[in-house]
Amino acid sequence: MEKEKVTASFQTEGAKKLTKELQSTLKGIVSPQVYETFVDHFVYETINENEIVVGYYGSEPLKNLKKEDKDLIWTGICSVAGESEKFRIEKRTEHSLFWSNPKVQKHLKIAKLFVISVFFAGIALAIALVTGNYIGNRNFRETFYAVSSIKADNPIRVIQISDLHNINYGKENQKLLTRVEKLNPDIILLTGDILDSYRNRQEQTVALCSNLSRIAPSYYIYGNNEVEKIYGFPLTKEELDAKFGFSDENRDWTKLLELEDSFAKALEEGGVKVLKNQTDTLTVGTTEIDVFGVLTSNPSSFWNYADQTFLSYVDTNTSNLKITAVHEPHILEEFQRDFWGDLVVCGHTHGGTIRVPMLGPMYTHEGGLFPERKDKYVYGRYPISGGHLIVSGGLENKNIFRINNQPELVIIDINKF
Amino acid sequence: MxxxxxxxxxxxxxxxxxxxxxxxxxxxxxxxxxxxxxxxxxxxxxxxxxxxxxxxxxxxxxxxxxxxxxKQSVHAIVSLNYSEASTAQNSNGTRYNSAEIICDEVVKKAIEKGALENVSVKELQNCLVVYPCVQGGVENEWEYHISTEFAVEYHASKHTAHLDSENVIKLITAAYKEYYIEKYTDNFRLDTKEEVPDFSTMEYMDLVSYFNKEATAILTYLYGMAEKNPSFVTSNNTTFNSIAGKVFQYQQTQINENLRSLILQNGVVRDKQGYVDRLSYQNKNTDFARQKNQISFDLCNQAISRYAEEMTRIVLVPTWDESGKYYMGRTKVGIDELSVQATGYSDRVASNEKEIMDNNLVIGKLRENASGSQIQESADELVNSVYHTLKLFEKEAVTAGRECSSHKMNQCIAVSIxxxxxxxxxxxxxxxxxxxxxxxxxxxxxxxxxxxx
Incomplete structure (x- = not known):
């Protein structure tokens, strides 16, 4: 029934008449069993002087049709439709019947060409996108955030430089330095991975930081790259306990400061303050500001190695504006607190590598695909425990898949309301 | 482009x-x-x-x-979130003007803040448009509407094509917010001196004046805040008036009575002769001023006595008050002006005389008494204690002010881009x-x- 419906849908009146005639002729020639098993399931696809093609839609294998019966059928068709050189019977299914429709074939051809053209246009667009992004990423953009805190008596400007990975913008980062100077910050926060663990360019970082410290008070917070390069092991609770031989009873966070660190010394000599779970207080205008830098940003070690200093930072001088700088945002995702700081700045995520319109950041190492959907802090501004969290996309630009995610210099203006 | x-x-x-x-x-x-x-x-x-x-x-x-x-066209919505906005007013009660969002001062500030290069205030202003989000009509009462939301549109021109549109609009709105806060919201800055003077070199009587000025500055701030927010109670259950009461009490008892009397009673002075000479010199100057004021007072009186009787009479002029009611107004004639001047000179003479008498009292007390080092130590202790207490009062006042403003003005201007x-x-x-x-x-x-x- 299905076959008939499909066949009828694309057969002309003439073709239908010919089919009927052929069926009645063949009914008289072949045995009733052959007719019922085979002939009744024929669709005459091509009939001309060169060739006769018959489609068989029955379930019986074609090899069961004897040669004599096949010849009889050929003769019968020729007697009705005229002589033809070749005769073929081909096994068909209902599906192939639809696709063998010439109209469908024609549309299919157009559709194929359309898909091919779209495919190539897509490839061209993808190449243009990647190339355009790569070229665009050679320069950084400036992202401005306005944050309000009642503790700010006067406007305060913070510039955050994150995840530079020893990239240079201009000779010896002159372009970056010039812009930072023109933007006239009150505080500069270097939130980690300024150094790249695979490149041996500590002098370059020290020189950059020294120049920055001449512009405004600068604070350096270590990221995973600095930790790897300087300490040679990740600062997890297990690793630190093993290194110092600590247990829950005798843990002493100050031992962290005793670890050999020539990089920090060089930075301090250049006028940059390196904060290792420490607080520094400065005054901008009439506003007193406490800056806390997290070294042990691994959730396993944070409360074990930074609890005393962090709680003292939060609980003393509560009228001071509190700025918390941490490289990785994991502790903020992991632990719920009433107060992390009036302003918290992070980096590390590289803005999720690719930012898909309407879907957001696409991938981070820790959060996997579309991490924001898993409540991860990946890029931009988030309200956090009565304060503001800003996650920088960083300044790294070597990744060619960094799409729709231009490297950025973050400028945060803190105002009274 | x-x-x-x-x-x-x-x-x-x-x-x-x-x-x-x-x-x-x-x-x-x-x-x-x-x-x-x-x-x-x-x-x-x-x-x-x-x-x-x-x-x-x-x-x-x-x-x-x-x-x-x-990407070259961006817009922002500036929302005014304070109660006065619904009556088209700034938070300090002055008339709100939406054109200020893109006024010269704001645009200039935005250019400075963003360190925007190769663009002038005029060029940037030409790319910006401000309009109320909901526009009412004036035909009847129902159509009348005061918008508390304003849209700021930015469309890049050939002069501004090199700028990031989103950054421009962010900078404009941030600069406006800063401009608004500076101009129309409460000022937490007290007129107290930020730099601490060297107490060890200041004369004790000068310290009394210094502390009095500091206390007065705190009181002025507190009274100002109390006038604007009479019903505000801080989280510590204090009001601006109650803090002001404490400061006033302290000023009277600790500064003007205890410290001052300790100094005068015991003649506490760092350089007795130098200070006495200074006060004497001051007295001379004040006496000159007193003499001048006295002569001016006498002259005014003489002039009044020479006026013809007719001129001293009151002249009544028909006039109308604000509600349109008729009344006879009293005019000022020359003699009134002279009598006002005479009263002024008389007050100044009295003030000069009081100053001279005060200084003479101090000079006399200092000459009479010679303080020992123990008394001086007590005075120094008291000075330090007064200074720290005043600082605590200052902090308490500012904190209360912040709390009040935070409560009233939190997110007074919100911007969505x-x-x-x-x-x-x-x-x-x-x-x-x-x-x-x-x-x-x-x-x-x-x-x-x-x-x-």
Missing amino acids: FTAMMAKLLILLAALVFFVAAVIIISRMKNVNRAEMVQIFKTAKYLNLWVIIICVVTTGVFGVFNHFKL YGTSLMNELKNLVVFAVLMYMALMLWEISKKFPKKA
């Missing part, structure tokens, strides 16, 4: 193809009858491969240009694709119309 031009050029190209094809069809319509024309349109290949390919490619190119073009939406881009793409397809199809169909009948 280039991207906008290219996008427009592509639209123009599609329109041109459409127009030319339409002209061809119209010019050849006479060569076919109605049935043939219908047949041509019916049998046309609407899924023409080349038409589709050209359409896809041009739409793609248009999409790229359109994306960058749309809207860039290009994906839907907007898609809408433009679809419209362009349809236009291009129609133009190309019409071109294809036009070819089927015979040139001759």
Whole structure:
């Protein structure tokens, strides 16, 4: 029934008449069993002087049709439709019947060409996108955030430089330095991975930081790259306990400061303050500001190695504006607190590598695909425990898949309301 | 600008193809009858491969240009979130003016804040538009509406094409917020001195004056805040008036009585002769001023006594008050002015005399008493204690002020920035694709119309 419906849908009146005639002729020639098993399931696809093609839609294998019966059928068709050189019977299914429709074939051809053209246009667009992004990423953009805190008596400007990975913008980062100077910050926060663990360019970082410290008070917070390069092991609770031989009873966070660190010394000599779970207080205008830098940003070690200093930072001088700088945002995702700081700045995520319109950041190492959907802090501004969290996309630009995610210099203006 | 031009050029190209094809069809319509024309349109290949390919490619190119073009236009909504906004007022009760959002001062501040290069205030201002989000009418009461939300639109021009549109609008709104806070919201800064003077070199009586000034500055701030927020109670259950009461009490007892009397009673002084000489010199100067004021007072009195009797009479002039009621107004004649001046001079003479007497009292006390080092130590202790207490009062006052403003003015101005939406881009793409397809199809169909009948 299905076959008939499909066949009828694309057969002309003439073709239908010919089919009927052929069926009645063949009914008289072949045995009733052959007719019922085979002939009744024929669709005459091509009939001309060169060739006769018959489609068989029955379930019986074609090899069961004897040669004599096949010849009889050929003769019968020729007697009705005229002589033809070749005769073929081909096994068909209902599906192939639809696709063998010439109209469908024609549309299919157009559709194929359309898909091919779209495919190539897509490839061209993808190449243009990647190339355009790569070229665009050679320069950084400036992202401005306005944050309000009642503790700010006067406007305060913070510039955050994150995840530079020893990239240079201009000779010896002159372009970056010039812009930072023109933007006239009150505080500069270097939130980690300024150094790249695979490149041996500590002098370059020290020189950059020294120049920055001449512009405004600068604070350096270590990221995973600095930790790897300087300490040679990740600062997890297990690793630190093993290194110092600590247990829950005798843990002493100050031992962290005793670890050999020539990089920090060089930075301090250049006028940059390196904060290792420490607080520094400065005054901008009439506003007193406490800056806390997290070294042990691994959730396993944070409360074990930074609890005393962090709680003292939060609980003393509560009228001071509190700025918390941490490289990785994991502790903020992991632990719920009433107060992390009036302003918290992070980096590390590289803005999720690719930012898909309407879907957001696409991938981070820790959060996997579309991490924001898993409540991860990946890029931009988030309200956090009565304060503001800003996650920088960083300044790294070597990744060619960094799409729709231009490297950025973050400028945060803190105002009274 | 280039991207906008290219996008427009592509639209123009599609329109041109459409127009030319339409002209061809119209010019050849006479060569076919109605049935043939219908047949041509019916049998046309609407899924023409080349038409589709050209359409896809041009739409793609248009999409790229359109994306960058749309990125050059951004808008922000500035919402005023304080109670006075609904009556078109600033938070301090002055009249609100939305044009200030893009005034010279704000735009200049935005350029400075963003370190924007190669752009002038005028050039940037020309790219900005401000209008109320909901515009009411004045025809009747129901249509009357005061908007508390204002849209700021930015459309890049050739002078500003090099700037990031989103950053520009962010900077403008941030600069406006800063401008507004500076101009119209409460000022937490007290007029106390930020730099601490060297107490060890200051004379003790000068310290009394210094502390009095500091206390008065705190009181002025507190009374000002209390006047604006009489019912505000801090989280510590204090009010501006109760803090002011404490400060006033302290000023009277600790500064003006205890410290002052300790100094005078015991003649506490760092350089007795130097200080006495200074006060004597001051007295001389004050006495000169007193003499001048006394002479002026006498002159005024003499002038008054020489006036004719008629001139001293009151002159009544018919006039109307604000509510339109008639009354006889009393005019000022020359004698009134002279009597006012005479009263002023008399007050100044009294003030000068008091100052001289006070200084003489101090000089006398200092000469009478010679303080020992123990008394001086006590005085130093008291000075330090007064200084720290005043600082605590200052902090308490500022904290209360902050708390009050935070409560009242939290997010007084909120800004939301809207860039290009994906839907907007898609809408433009679809419209362009349809236009291009129609133009190309019409071109294809036009070819089927015979040139001759």
